[in-house]
Amino acid sequence: MSWLERLTGGFKKTADRLGENLTGLVKEQALDTATLDDIEEALIASDLGPEASKRIRDSIAARRYDQLDERGLRTILAEEIEKILAPVAKPLDVWGFPRPHVILVIGVNGSGKTTTIGKLGHLLQEQDYGVLLAAGDTFRAAAIEQLRIWGERIGAPVIAGKEGGDAAGIVFDGVKQATATGIDALIVDTAGRLQNKAHLMDELAKVRRVLGRLNPEAPHDIILVLDATTGQNALNQIEVFRDLAGVTGLVMTKLDGTARGGVLVAAAEKFGLPIHAIGVGEGVDDLRPFDPRAVARAIAGLPS
C-alpha cells in the first residue's frame, strides 16, 4: 500500500464517524440555519472542537449554497479543514550548524513516544541525516530496551545508561558522541511523566542546562507526542505540556486505530503549534510529514 492509501485507510474510522454524524443533514435544498446548526454539532461530535466547527460552519454559511449534496458538503469540509491545518503543517527541519540538532521527545506513558522516536529517526535517515537515539527515559528498563530495539530496526546507534540513571548525563554523552561521529540529529526519549509535574520540570530544566552548555540553541525542538485515541484529553495534554515544558511542536500518533482523528483539527485551531508528523501505524514507515491537504481529504472521507 502506498503512504496515501495507508493515510486514507488510517483515517477511515474518523471519516466514517464524521459521515455518520452528517448523514441526512443535507438534502437537495438551500442550507437553512437549522441545518447549519446541525452540521456544526456533527463536527463537534466528531472531535473537531467548538472553535474549528464554528469556523467551518461560518464558511459554509458565507458560501450561500442553493444546493448541496453530501459529496459537495464533504468537498467543502475538506477545503475548510485544509485551511485550518495548512498553517500548522511544518516538517521537522534539522538542518543547521553546529550539529547535532537536538530533539527532545515528551509525552505521557503509552502515547507512542518511543515508537515515534524510531519512526522519526527513520524519516530523517530517509533524508540522508545521520541519527543517534538517546534513552533519556531512565525510569523503566523496558523503555531503554524498547529504544534499543528501535535502534536496531532502523540501523541507528542508541546511547543509554542504567535504569534510574541520570537523563541529563545521557543527553550530554549523546551530544558528545554525535559531535565526535558526525551525527546530524540526536533524538532524546524522555520520561516525560505528567503524574509528577515538579519532577518533569526539574528533569527538563536539568537537560536544558546541560545542553545549553554544549550549544545554546539546544534543544532545538521539544516535540510532544499525542495519542489521538484519547480525543479531547490530547488537547488538555497540549495545554499542560506547553506551559510546563515549552513544547515547540506536535506529533499525533495512532490515527489509524481511532474514530477520533478529528482532534487533530481541534488541536490545530486551538493551539496553532506546528504539527510535524502523524502516525498511522506501528511500522517503520508509518510516520510521515504532515500533509494538510491529504489529511483534510482523508478526514472528510474523500480520496486523496
Ligand SMILES: Nc1nc2c(ncn2[C@@H]2O[C@H](COP(=O)(O)OP(=O)(O)OP(=O)(O)O)[C@@H](O)[C@H]2O)c(=O)[nH]1
Ligand atoms: N496503531 C498504532 N499504534 C501505535 C502507533 N504509535 C505507537 N503505537 C503503539 O502504541 C503502544 C505504545 O507505544 P510506545 O511507543 O511504547 O509508547 P510510549 O509513549 O513510549 O510508552 P512508554 O514506553 O510506556 O512511556 C505500542 O504498542 C505501539 O506499538 C500508531 O501510530 N498506530
